[in-house]
Amino acid sequence: MIKYMGTKNTPDGAVLYLFLINGQHKEIREHALKQYPGCYEALPATAKARISANRAWLSKT
Secondary structure, three states: OEEEEEEEEOOOOOEEEEEEEOOEEEEEEHHHHHHOOOHHHHOOHHHHHHHHHHHHHHHHO
């Protein structure tokens, strides 16, 4: 069971995505979402849009 709980900003400006995975609290950085199957799919549309915007911005540089 994977449940999206929200986001959290770190002092250095990174965004952590908060999940409840099989009863355990996990804080996952954007680049580590691939390590947790099903987490990206559990994100709401707004979070997916933010990730897409970040990837598009990175591909420009």
